[in-house]
Amino acid sequence: MVTLLTRHIAVWACLATLGSTALAQDPPAPKVTVAAAYTEELIDEVLFIGRGEAVDKADLVARVSGFVDEVLVKDGQFVQRGDVLFRIEPDIYEATLAAREADLGQANANLDLAELELVRKEELLERDVGTEAERDIAFANNQVAQAQVKIAESAVRMAQLDVDYTEVLAPFTGRIGRVGVSVGELVGPTTEPLVNIVRVSPIYVEFSLTERQFVNVLEQTGATQNELVGSATTPDVYVILPNGDELPEKGRVVFVDNRVDPTTATITVRAEFPNERELIIDGSFVTVRIEETEPTEALLIPQAAVQRDQRGDFVLVVGQQQTVEQRYITSGRQVETAVVVEDGLREGETVIVEGLQRVRPGVPVDSVLAGTPVEE
Numbered sequence: 001m002v003t004l005l006t007r008h009i010a011v012w013a014c015l016a017t018l019g020s021t022a023l024a025q026d027p028p029a030p031k032v033t034v035a036a037a038y039t040e041e042l043i044d045e046v047l048f049i050g051r052g053e054a055v056d057k058a059d060l061v062a063r064v065s066g067f068v069d070e071v072l073v074k075d076g077q078f079v080q081r082g083d084v085l086f087r088i089e090p091d092i093y094e095a096t097l098a099a100r101e102a103d104l105g106q107a108n109a110n111l112d113l114a115e116l117e118l119v120r121k122e123e124l125l126e127r128d129v130g131t132e133a134e135r136d137i138a139f140a141n142n143q144v145a146q147a148q149v150k151i152a153e154s155a156v157r158m159a160q161l162d163v164d165y166t167e168v169l170a171p172f173t174g175r176i177g178r179v180g181v182s183v184g185e186l187v188g189p190t191t192e193p194l195v196n197i198v199r200v201s202p203i204y205v206e207f208s209l210t211e212r213q214f215v216n217v218l219e220q221t222g223a224t225q226n227e228l229v230g231s232a233t234t235p236d237v238y239v240i241l242p243n244g245d246e247l248p249e250k251g252r253v254v255f256v257d258n259r260v261d262p263t264t265a266t267i268t269v270r271a272e273f274p275n276e277r278e279l280i281i282d283g284s285f286v287t288v289r290i291e292e293t294e295p296t297e298a299l300l301i302p303q304a305a306v307q308r309d310q311r312g313d314f315v316l317v318v319g320q321q322q323t324v325e326q327r328y329i330t331s332g333r334q335v336e337t338a339v340v341v342e343d344g345l346r347e348g349e350t351v352i353v354e355g356l357q358r359v360r361p362g363v364p365v366d367s368v369l370a371g372t373p374v375e376e
Helices: 002-024 091-126 134-164 212-221
Strands: 031-036 037-041 045-054 057-060 066-073 085-086 167-169 173-177 194-197 205-208 237-241 252-256 268-272 285-291 296-302 306-308 312-319 323-326 330-335 338-343 350-356 366-370
Touching: 002 296, 045 268, 205 285, 212 268, 296 330, 296 350, 312 330, 350 366
Parallel strands: 031 366
Antiparallel strands: 031 350, 037 296, 045 205, 045 285, 057 194, 066 085, 085 167, 173 194, 205 268, 237 285, 252 268, 296 338, 306 312, 312 323, 312 350, 330 338
């Protein structure tokens, strides 16, 4: 019995010794994959919210009153400048024109008679048969007749304009909206527009730059505000459509406002695009992308290394002692699978890109550079 008890005590002592030895050994450092921060020359870009704005757009209103005789267009139709869109009943205006032309004929006849009378009175005065008073009266009558002719000619032009206005023409090439009237409807200068028309190509995109951004553009291009419009050094402007696709056209700056809006601290800029496929629509919101003219050096790290908490973006840096440090950074735009670091890191510092869930700040790690084969 004593022997058996002695054996049990020996076994327990052995197990206790083994357990103490196991606890005394530190666990192996977790393996992580790291990547070094590197610099690369990039053409910087900035994004803005812009809005499509037609070069020309107008609400077409009837310039004379009358009933609509013909509607010659359909909703959304593309029209050319000078196309007849509507015809308003012309009868009353044509009759008025005929009356004004008759008045002009009468005025011309009166002028002919006044001129003959003036010639006779001048001849009589030369033969000492007539008097100066009679000649003066004839001269005045001739002047009145000339004035009456001019009045009649003006009346004819006004009547002709009214007849011309019975045809409503497209003022420029573009696309019309929804037709607002129908045949037989009474229209006039005070009624609702007949239709609206918008020039679809080319088209403007208007956006705003902050004071700092605008000054940066001027410094990089070496141009003045006036030279920025239409200059060879003007930065390229691109548009990202609402579906995320980039328009395969390059825009050019055609207008820069002459003042900074004090309420927004921005300056308005307008770029013109050919809009050959009509993908930019008047009033639509798009994303404007402007590239700088000269590349600049930027510090980049893999996007996979960046984490975020309530304080902002941070990375886990592996120091020279192979310990982990949490570092908050100021991140910039994404470049493919990398992200620009504006502040918080230096070139050559290594950040963890794989194994983030196995480590915490202050612990040692076994780091392997990304792209290096890991030994099993």
